Amino acid sequence: MTRTTARRPLAAVHRIGAVVLxxxxxxxxxxxxxDQLGYFETTGTPVMGLNTNGLLSTVSLVVGAVLIASxxxxxxxxxxxxxxxxxxxxxxxxxxxxVLNTSANILAFTIANVFFSLVAGVVLLTMGLYGRVSGGxxxxxxxxxxxxxxxxxAGQPVPDAARLAELEALSLAEQLVAEGRGTPEQxxxxxxxxxxxxxxxxxxxxxxxxxxxxxxxxxxxxxA
Numbered sequence: 001m002t003r004t005t006a007r008r009p010l011a012a013v014h015r016i017g018a019v020v021l022x023x024x025x026x027x028x029x030x031x032x033x034x035d036q037l038g039y040f041e042t043t044g045t046p047v048m049g050l051n052t053n054g055l056l057s058t059v060s061l062v063v064g065a066v067l068i069a070s071x072x073x074x075x076x077x078x079x080x081x082x083x084x085x086x087x088x089x090x091x092x093x094x095x096x097x098x099v100l101n102t103s104a105n106i107l108a109f110t111i112a113n114v115f116f117s118l119v120a121g122v123v124l125l126t127m128g129l130y131g132r133v134s135g136g137x138x139x140x141x142x143x144x145x146x147x148x149x150x151x152x153x154a155g156q157p158v159p160d161a162a163r164l165a166e167l168e169a170l171s172l173a174e175q176l177v178a179e180g181r182g183t184p185e186q187x188x189x190x191x192x193x194x195x196x197x198x199x200x201x202x203x204x205x206x207x208x209x210x211x212x213x214x215x216x217x218x219x220x221x222x223x224a
Contacts, residue, residue: 014078015071017127021120022067025060032057044108050116053108075175083128089121 032052037045039054046052052060063085070081096109096117107113170193173186182190 013127013130014082015074017124018067018071018078018082021124022064022071025064025067028052029057029060029064032060040106042103042105042108044110050113051108051110053106056107056109059107074179079128079130081128082124086121086124086126086128089117089124091121093117093121 028048028050031047032045033054035045035047037052037054037057039058041053044051044053044056047057066081067085070078092107093114093116096105096107097111097114099105100109100111100114109117170189173182174190174193176182177187177190
């Protein structure tokens with residue numbers, strides 16, 4: 001399996017996660033508004049097994065639209081929006097747990113809403129951060145590359161604006177190639193960059209082997 005093929009699940013997880021939950025929120029919000037519920041009614045009305053009122057239905061439609069739009073756009077946008085909305089869902093679940101059965105329960109939450117908000121939040125947060133925060137990211141992962149650029153990997157100074165622009169263009173090219181939408185020029189640039197980084201990894205491995213005295217017998221040292 002090529003690296004391009006291996007990268008596709010990364011974008012798919014972010015996009016599918018955002019669109020699926022966005023559609024669920026849309027259905028939930030539309031059904032609530034169709035029932036013409038009171039906007040700030042704290043008792044609410046059951047819809048799809050959850051309680052809702054006019055305000056919660058409207059919020060669901062807005063958040064659903066944001067998620068769907070980010071999923072359609074894909075890439076970093078889908079990842080960031082999905083993670084942020086996931087965090088907000090978790091926060092909403094905790095806050096509304098504290099106001100259940102009070103006049104401050106303006107979203108008409110019940111304990112079922114709280115559980116849904118917490119579970120959906122964890123799922124969205126996990127999807128949004130998938131392939132982005134792990135310590136064992138692949139060498140061609142765009143988030144790892146950007147992290148290395150900001151940190152100035154291997155003791156090298158952080159690249160200047162021109163180099164950063166070049167890396168951003170390469171990151172975009174990798175994303176488009178992974179999604180099957182890259183131009184021939186972008187495919188060539190991505191292939192050349194992968195070959196360059198593979199050679200760098202090979203050279204680093206040899207340097208480490210020489211320092212530790214672990215060079216295999218009969219192995220040929222790389223040439224420049």
